[in-house]
Amino acid sequence: MFNPTNHEFEKFENKVWLSSPTMHGSELEYMTDAYQTNWMSTVGANINEIERLTCEKIGCKYAVALSAGTAALHMAVKLAGVKPSQKILSSDMTFDATINPVVYEGGEPVFIDTEYDTWNMDPVALKKAFELYPDAKVVVVAHLYGTPGKIDEIKKICDLHGATIIEDAAESFGATYKGKQTGAFGNYNAISFNGNKIITGSAGGMFLTDSLEDANKIRKWSTQSRENAPWYQHEELGYNYRMSNVIAGVVRGQLPYLDEHIAQKKAIYERYKEGLKDLPVSMNPFDAEKSVPNYWLSCMIINPEAMCKQVRGEQEVLYTPEAGKSCPTEILDAIASINAEGRPIWKPMHMQPIYRMNGFVTREGDGRAKTNAYISGGLVGADGNPLDVGMDIFHRGLCLPSDNKMTAEQQDRIIEVIRACFE
Numbered sequence: 442m443f444n445p446t447n448h449e450f451e452k453f454e455n456k457v458w459l460s461s462p463t464m465h466g467s468e469l470e471y472m473t474d475a476y477q478t479n480w481m482s483t484v485g486a487n488i489n490e491i492e493r494l495t496c497e498k499i500g501c502k503y504a505v506a507l508s509a510g511t512a513a514l515h516m517a518v519k520l521a522g523v524k525p526s527q528k529i530l531s532s533d534m535t536f537d538a539t540i541n542p543v544v545y546e547g548g549e550p551v552f553i554d555t556e557y558d559t560w561n562m563d564p565v566a567l568k569k570a571f572e573l574y575p576d577a578k579v580v581v582v583a584h585l586y587g588t589p590g591k592i593d594e595i596k597k598i599c600d601l602h603g604a605t606i607i608e609d610a611a612e613s614f615g616a617t618y619k620g621k622q623t624g625a626f627g628n629y630n631a632i633s634f635n636g637n638k639i640i641t642g643s644a645g646g647m648f649l650t651d652s653l654e655d656a657n658k659i660r661k662w663s664t665q666s667r668e669n670a671p672w673y674q675h676e677e678l679g680y681n682y683r684m685s686n687v688i689a690g691v692v693r694g695q696l697p698y699l700d701e702h703i704a705q706k707k708a709i710y711e712r713y714k715e716g717l718k719d720l721p722v723s724m725n726p727f728d729a730e731k732s733v734p735n736y737w738l739s740c741m742i743i744n745p746e747a748m749c750k751q752v753r754g755e756q757e758v759l760y761t762p763e764a765g766k767s768c769p770t771e772i773l774d775a776i777a778s779i780n781a782e783g784r785p786i787w788k789p790m791h792m793q794p795i796y797r798m799n800g801f802v803t804r805e806g807d808g809r810a811k812t813n814a815y816i817s818g819g820l821v822g823a824d825g826n827p828l829d830v831g832m833d834i835f836h837r838g839l840c841l842p843s844d845n846k847m848t849a850e851q852q853d854r855i856i857e858v859i860r861a862c863f864e
């Protein structure tokens with residue numbers, strides 16, 4: 442239980458962010474290049490160069506720079522041929538941008554519960570989902586917080602059912618699974634250069650593929666689907682999704698620093714792990730034998746027996762402070778009180794009001810009835826029983842300040858505050 446009067450925790454003068462852009466100078470040079478050569482549109486050397494460099498890094502044949510990771514996912518959903526009312530098996534505990542593009546096309550996401558080993562889609566629940574939805578043909582899978590999911594097992598199940606994989610590697614650029622980069626496993630793949638990702642263009646994303654035909658389609662669709670004619674001729678619906686050459690300049694300046702950022706994020710993860718090791722908590726897990734995360738966000742989860750009572754409604758939360766125990770809400774409040782930014786775990790999609798009618802599958806099978814009973818009860822966690830894996834991690838976990846400009850001294854103070862929560 443955190444008692445601010447018992448502790449002399451000084452506030453940081455400058456806020457310590459969850460994850461903010463880290464610039465190096467070369468970004469400005471490439472942006473200036475675009476300006477001085479007047480390539481101030483969606484064509485130019487910066488775009489060509491970051492597409493080449495990203496292919497080199499990921500090990501894919503083609504990359505198409507787009508205005509956002511969400512745009513890349515939308516194009517992937519279009520390529521997968523998603524039709525209205527089609528059931529799409531999707532990661533559940535993720536940012537809603539993973540799911541939105543499915544809905545743009547009228548698809549109906551069915552959410553697959555999470556596993557405890559990597560906090561990603563549970564292959565056992567996915568297998569179950571194919572039993573319940575034998576006609577499912579598309580799976581959207583994300584790698585949360587930069588930790589690769591169990592992609593081999595997921596791929597095996599998808600292959601068995603002839604299902605297409607859309608891989609959302611927005612958070613995991615640079616992370617590997619069995620030596621292969623995330624973003625290279627799916628049929629259609631997306632990464633993001635959003636402002637809080639491991640490297641950023643301030644905005645932007647990329648569509649990745651080994652198919653020249655698909656890459657060409659995305660180049661066409663993302664520039665309003667112009668046909669090869671002397672005038673504006675259109676046979677297909679178009680989008681204005683191409684990345685600007687100015688934004689590409691920022692990405693171009695950032696790309697050489699990806700490995701440095703990963704090393705900094707890893708050091709942050711290790712420092713939390715060491716500093717919190719004797720508390721009843723653990724860090725967001727990964728499979729060290731199969732994968733190397735990019736450590737985008739450091740997260741922690743509290744052991745069930747060390748949780749004080751915490752109840753979350755749709756918009757507000759209550760908790761009861763208790764000696765020797767804590768909860769994510771208390772820790773987030775304590776961290777905020779010294780001017781540092783943490784964040785709750787992504788609230789699972791199957792619990793979002795917008796998706797209350799959508800299917801949800803756990804290892805046991807259809808999880809919707811249990812969920813709806815809870816939702817109509819209005820409170821989650823009231824009896825301390827985990828609803829499903831995703832809601833359990835949401836209930837007990839949180840994201841810690843993971844900014845790579847945070848100093849060791851700042852991080853140590855945050856660790857002290859977390860420790861005080863368990864006094």
Ligand SMILES: *Cc1c(COP(=O)(O)O)cnc(C)c1O
Binds near residue numbers: 509646
């Ligand atoms: C950031 C993010 C996206 C979307 O990327 P944008 O570039 O912000 O559109 C998609 N999925 C996940 C999991 C993300 O974290």
